[in-house]
Amino acid sequence: MPPEDSHLSERSEKAAKIIAQPGGFKVCESCDSIVTTRVALCPNCSGYRFNEEAGAVIEQARALAARAQTTVTHQDLQ
């Protein structure tokens, strides 16, 4: 299996886990990363404002999964 494919399925799996358990995650309002509710600061941008709404977490997880797919497709075309 090419590395891109395993990376994609890894991301999709992660997204599925987040969607199944949105209460354990929150969305960084600065960089749109999904982080666990245990962190106080975003590990990506050190932001401290988060959206903890389950609906927002699920929406962002789906967007990230879709973005991963777009990236792979884009690489395939090059």
Ligand SMILES: [Zn+2]
């Ligand atoms: Zn962030």
